[in-house]
Amino acid sequence: MVKWGLERLDELIILIGSAQESHTLSNPFTAGERIEMIRRAMKAEGIPGDRYYLIPVPDILMNNVWAYHVKMYVPSFEAVIARNPLVLRLFKEAGSEILIPPSFHREKYNSTLIRKNMITGEKWESLVPGEVSDFIKSIKGDERLREIVGTDKR
Numbered sequence: 001m002v003k004w005g006l007e008r009l010d011e012l013i014i015l016i017g018s019a020q021e022s023h024t025l026s027n028p029f030t031a032g033e034r035i036e037m038i039r040r041a042m043k044a045e046g047i048p049g050d051r052y053y054l055i056p057v058p059d060i061l062m063n064n065v066w067a068y069h070v071k072m073y074v075p076s077f078e079a080v081i082a083r084n085p086l087v088l089r090l091f092k093e094a095g096s097e098i099l100i101p102p103s104f105h106r107e108k109y110n111s112t113l114i115r116k117n118m119i120t121g122e123k124w125e126s127l128v129p130g131e132v133s134d135f136i137k138s139i140k141g142d143e144r145l146r147e148i149v150g151t152d153k154r
């Protein structure tokens with residue numbers, strides 16, 4: 001998605017959504033850990049640090065004003081790249097230009113599936129960049145997820 005975006009725009013602002021969350025089943029990693037994963041993956045792909053910003057944005061209770069809440073955290077932007085239907089709707093309603101990237105093997109590159117495999121002990125490493133699996137293992141992230149769901153036997 002990043003490469004697709006950088007073919008169309010000079011710089012990307014990558015939002016770290018639900019930034020207040022960590023240690024949950026759907027968001028096991030802190031915003032800071034997610035920043036490290038993305039930076040490592042970008043470096044490995046040779047994407048220069050001056051072509052993207054990483055900005056953590058916490059959730060709010062009011063969907064209707066979320067796009068304006070995001071705008072408060074980021075520099076001005078030309079277009080929004082997203083596939084999530086709620087994200088697209090909220091930015092469209094707030095008047096932003098929308099770019100929808102294609103789905104790149106979404107059947108396997110899918111965070112819910114990757115977390116499920118971490119929990120059940122199936123292979124997940126090949127579904128993320130090598131630098132990201134190394135980082136997750138270095139912080140024992142897969143163990144953390146198993147503990148969160150209570151399946152860690154120790």
Ligand SMILES: Nc1ncnc2c1ncn2[C@@H]1O[C@H](COP(=O)(O)OP(=O)(O)OP(=O)(O)O)[C@@H](O)[C@H]1O
Nearest residue numbers: 001082083084102103104105106109110111112113
């Ligand atoms: N293979 C892909 N091709 C296109 N877009 C993708 C792909 N994988 C992820 N995305 C987009 O990147 C964003 C993050 O997806 P990701 O699966 O990491 O987390 P998510 O949407 O929060 O899902 P989950 O609820 O499974 O954690 C989404 O907007 C998604 O549409």
Ligand SMILES: NC(=O)c1ccc[n+]([C@@H]2O[C@H](COP(=O)(O)O)[C@@H](O)[C@H]2O)c1
Nearest residue numbers: 017018059060061062063066084086087
């Ligand atoms: N009301 C809100 O806080 C609100 C609304 C829409 C999306 N979001 C966030 O935007 C992100 C969307 O993520 P994906 O594009 O990865 O599906 C999530 O972190 C989600 O929580 C938040």
